Amino acid sequence: MRELFQYVPGDSLIHRLNPITKLLLTVAICAAAFVTDSLIFLVLLLLIDLLIGFVAGVPKKTLSILKGLLKIAAFLFLLQALLTRRGQPVFWIVTDQGLLTAGKVVLRLMVVCMPLTLVLAVTRISDLANALVQVLHVPYKYAFTLTTTIRFIPQFLEEMGDIMEAQTARGVEFDKARGVKKLGMILPLCAPLLISSVRRADSTAVAAEARGFHLRTAQSGYKRYPFRMIDGIAALLCVLLIVFAAII
Amino acid sequence: MIEIQELTFTYKGEKSPALQNITLSVPDGAFLGVIGPAGTGKTTLGRAVSGIIPHHFPGDYYGRVTVNGLDTVDTPLTDLSRLVGTVFQDVESQIVSSVVEDELLYGLENFGVPHEEIPSRMAFALQKVGIEALRDRSISSLSGGQRQKVAIASIIALRPRVLVLDEPTGELDPQSSRQIFSLLKTLNEEYGVTVLVIEQKIMLLCEFAKQLAVMDQGRIVRQGETRQVLADTDALEALGVNCPRVAKLSRLLDQPVCVNLEEAEGLVRRLIS
Numbered sequence: 001m002r003e004l005f006q007y008v009p010g011d012s013l014i015h016r017l018n019p020i021t022k023l024l025l026t027v028a029i030c031a032a033a034f035v036t037d038s039l040i041f042l043v044l045l046l047l048i049d050l051l052i053g054f055v056a057g058v059p060k061k062t063l064s065i066l067k068g069l070l071k072i073a074a075f076l077f078l079l080q081a082l083l084t085r086r087g088q089p090v091f092w093i094v095t096d097q098g099l100l101t102a103g104k105v106v107l108r109l110m111v112v113c114m115p116l117t118l119v120l121a122v123t124r125i126s127d128l129a130n131a132l133v134q135v136l137h138v139p140y141k142y143a144f145t146l147t148t149t150i151r152f153i154p155q156f157l158e159e160m161g162d163i164m165e166a167q168t169a170r171g172v173e174f175d176k177a178r179g180v181k182k183l184g185m186i187l188p189l190c191a192p193l194l195i196s197s198v199r200r201a202d203s204t205a206v207a208a209e210a211r212g213f214h215l216r217t218a219q220s221g222y223k224r225y226p227f228r229m230i231d232g233i234a235a236l237l238c239v240l241l242i243v244f245a246a247i248i
Numbered sequence: 249m250i251e252i253q254e255l256t257f258t259y260k261g262e263k264s265p266a267l268q269n270i271t272l273s274v275p276d277g278a279f280l281g282v283i284g285p286a287g288t289g290k291t292t293l294g295r296a297v298s299g300i301i302p303h304h305f306p307g308d309y310y311g312r313v314t315v316n317g318l319d320t321v322d323t324p325l326t327d328l329s330r331l332v333g334t335v336f337q338d339v340e341s342q343i344v345s346s347v348v349e350d351e352l353l354y355g356l357e358n359f360g361v362p363h364e365e366i367p368s369r370m371a372f373a374l375q376k377v378g379i380e381a382l383r384d385r386s387i388s389s390l391s392g393g394q395r396q397k398v399a400i401a402s403i404i405a406l407r408p409r410v411l412v413l414d415e416p417t418g419e420l421d422p423q424s425s426r427q428i429f430s431l432l433k434t435l436n437e438e439y440g441v442t443v444l445v446i447e448q449k450i451m452l453l454c455e456f457a458k459q460l461a462v463m464d465q466g467r468i469v470r471q472g473e474t475r476q477v478l479a480d481t482d483a484l485e486a487l488g489v490n491c492p493r494v495a496k497l498s499r500l501l502d503q504p505v506c507v508n509l510e511e512a513e514g515l516v517r518r519l520i521s
Contacts (some may be wrong), residue, residue, distance in 0.1 A: 006386055006388060007346060007347060007386050009384055124346065124347055124350065125346050126345050126346060126347065126350040126353075147344075147345070147346070148344070150346075151344075151345070151346050151388075154388045155340070155388070158388075199341075200340065200341050203336065203338060203341030203342070204341050204342075204343075204344060206300055206304050206341075207336060207341060207342040207343075207344060208344050208354075209304075209325050209326065209329070210298065210300065210325060210329040210334055211329060211344070211354055211355035211358055211359075211402075211406070212326055212329065212330075212355060212358030212359045213326075213358060214326045215326060215358045215359060215360065216357065216358045220357040220358060220360065221357055222353050222356070222357050222363055222366050223353075
């Protein structure tokens, strides 16, 4: 979880895409997943997700995300298959319609969840924010909120880990507890975590202000994000993907 | 220059003031070390100079602080920060980016440093702090000491006229601590930057700081040239400042104060012969 949003440096095709193109890619895959009604097309989209992960040079991460999603997917599949009442029964109370719907739901879930995480892994958040400001003219305030939020996630986890370690050192048996019991032990930690987070957010605001936060304009960014040939091709592919999704 | 006149500050919600009647004048090109026991207002003093007090911390504020003639109460924090670079004690909270390079770029971009000048500024800061190799690293993958160096480099790159550093070597090993102080010395001597550094490591201050201010319970109890302040080791010890052994030795021998090992060696040799 800690590495989930960590940037993986590299020079892959996906790395070199304009951050906006990468966002477009994500949006296109999600849109295609919702537009289409074909199980095979959804499988194809999932394969595209995996392909993106492999081309981006983060196969391990791709598979670990897939593995994590499979657990949730299995649960959802079961629930959906058992609750759908339409169609011919296949065995017990499960119907063919139920299986089909369940399959589509979980595939859609997996297809939609993967690209953003993958794209974020190969894009510096700051590049994304700067590109949003420069190209899409998103106000810097919002871009900063986005980057800070994503940056805070690993920090939260780190801090949570620290608090738990500190409590373990003083005899709280986090390592032995499981399930609901562990959850019950973790919940009281939210107060110190919240307090330290608010404090940190405040300090970061001061630090940002002390380095000219209010002076920043859309032109401040040192890096430029031009659209190149590969971005054009990627955008074209995105459009084709959605069109196909609509046709099939 | 930094001019503090009869500054008394009480944080909102606190009963006793964090700073009491502070009067301090730091001329241009000074290298002032601030030392004192924990909880005596050193950090508050740093914040007052960089304008974070009163702009960010509410409270009762009496007196006047000016930096290069700008009153810190009337001048917006953004304008002040063009002049004063601040390195916070809590490094984590100072960092605003995910990657080292972006952290350095942040201030440079905001303050509108000409784009053709940015690469050389970044290279300078990275090289001086000794973290060129970390340039493309993700900050969450760095150690505490490395993060501290990144925070320092990101301020150095801005080339402020005044530098305020709150325990900049808190997470650093002895060698890196010396490296940072050598850098401060270079900035001070070659570039004329006024340095105000809050530090617990007295040996570093003795060696690098030109002036010392000793704080106790919100007041400045001793201030002057480093050598002159150190001469009174008994008073410093009474305040809980751990004087360097060379200073104590020279004091015990009733000789002019020594601030480093070479001087002490010279003193002992002279006395023996």
